[in-house]
Amino acid sequence: MDTRSICLGVLSMGxxxxxxxxxxxxxxxxxxxxxxxxGSIYPALGKLLEAEQVTCRVEAQAGRPAKKVYAITDAGHEVLAGALHEEPAIDHIRSEALVMMFFGHKLSADQRARVLDKYHGHYAKVLAGLHELDTSREGFGRQFVHGFGLAIYETAVRYLEEHGDEFLDGKTANDKIGAEQ
Amino acid sequence: MDTRSICLGVLSMGxxxxxxxxxxxxxxxxxxxxxxxxGSIYPALGKLLEAEQVTCRVEAQAGRPAKKVYAITDAGHEVLAGALHEEPAIDHIRSEALVMMFFGHKLSADQRARVLDKYHGHYAKVLAGLHELDTSREGFGRQFVHGFGLAIYETAVRYLEEHGDEFLDGKTANDKIGAEQ
DNA sequence: ATAACCATGTAAATGGTTACATGATTAG
DNA sequence: CTAATCATGTAACCATTTACATGGTTAT
Structure with missing residues (x-):
């Protein structure tokens, strides 16, 4: 399941x-x-074309660069079906922002604000994009994955909004409990 | 912020x-x-040693392979501080399982069950690990990141448990509403 | 018995990012 | 006027994964 397979998947939708x-x-x-x-999509499409898993048609456009419109072939459908029946790898997750926040005590107040703000901004933007999608007429797979994304990203944004101040102020949950007592 | 920097971060804790x-x-x-x-940690430690950002002490053990215990140096602390003040990159996320689920209609019932089960198992395992961690005496950064992880992984596991059947049965939310009417 | 754990590492292959290269149109 | 959008691609560099290589101890 590398970029090639995902491109095949996308092309299976049109x-x-x-x-x-x-x-x-x-x-x-x-x-x-x-x-x-x-840098990984274009080479992937090139290799798919070589392997005859996709075809390519060039469309000229007035006042625009020409497009290369790719379409999946029967061979491509077969390869895609095979890839979808392999054992899925564990999710790859790598968050530099969370690494930085983990070491929050080593960050300046400025940098804490910058990192938190960028992180919140990104999650909020993706969430807004998810909200704009209407999957009500899509298949169960897309609906399931869309719902999963909504649940996770809503939780993330809410957490960052509700607990961000603790991080910015350098206060721990303990500090808060202490202050309340 | 590559593997080298994270290793430095880990070593800054001991x-x-x-x-x-x-x-x-x-x-x-x-x-x-x-x-x-x-395959990425050992080479990273090797490079840190070359750069004198860490030191290494070999400890022999009875009936066990010898250990190489690494410790961060002053130069290492400086490099770490610098890395922590760079602009964090956007999270890298790549989930083969979600790609497969997205194309759920192209999967056999068997494969749907296998993918969902593996995915749930992995999230549940990470969540259990997070629950076992006690960060109450750690700094605010670790607490913040731990709380974030708990929130997200609890949401993920709950979603998979509450909506997994829809995915396995190939039913959409629409189908359910239809059945109820 | 068998699997898992402890503990290290390298080499080859794969794959991905970044920088470079181009350039007109359209929206603010 | 400036930034963003449309649209493609390559080459060099960097990082990661996988397979290989080793082998005793401990728990089931």
Missing amino acids: EATGYEIKKLFEEGPFSHFYDAGY | EATGYEIKKLFEEGPFSHFYDAGY
Whole structure:
């Protein structure tokens, strides 16, 4: 399940260009559990084309760069089905922001604010994107994953909003209890 | 903020071996937001040693392989402080399981059950590990990040338990509403 | 018996990020 | 006028994963 397989998956929903696929990872229905840049999407599409798992049609556009519209082939559908029946790997999660927050006592107040703010901003933005998606007419898989994303990102944003001050002030839950007593 | 910096961070909390660092990522306080295997930890420690950001002491053990206990140096502390004041990158998240679930309609019932079960098992295991941690005497950063992890992983496990059947049965929320009417 | 744990490491292969390269159109 | 959007791609660099290599002890 590398970028190639995900691209096949996206193309199984309909034709798309590399640029459009990137947007799905940035703002669309994949934004909360997958990311890939142009530097990995374009080479992936190139390899899929070589392997004849996709076809490519060039569309000229007036006053715009030409598009390359990719479509999945029968061979591509087979490879995708195979990839979807492998053992899924454990989620890859790597959060630099959480590492920084973990070592919050080593951060300046400025940096604490910057890190928290950026983190909250990102989660809020992804959450807003999820809210804009309407999956009510989509299949059960998309609905399930969409609901999962909503649940998680809502929890994350709420936590950051409710507990952010403790982090910024450098207060622990203990400090708060002590102050109340 | 690559594996080298995180290793420095871990070592800023006390001496450790590569094996112990790995365990922190697997089961310990980093398990919910970072992972790295031996293949990236050992080389990272090697480079830190070369750069004199850590020292290394070999400890022989009876009936056990010898340990290499690493400790952070002053230079290491400086590099760590610098790394902690950079701009944090956006979280890297890549979930093969969610990709598979997204395409649930292309999965056999067997594979749906396998994927869901593995996913739930992993989240439940990390959550159990988080519950076992007592951060009440730790600094505000660790408490904040621990609380964040608990909130997120509890939400995830609950969602999978409450909505898993819909995914296994291939039913959408719409189908359910329809059945109730 | 068998699996899991302790404990290290390297080499090859894979894969991903970043920087470079181009350039017109449109919205603010 | 400035930034963002549309649209593609490559080359160099960097990081990570996987497979290989070793082997005694302890718990089930």
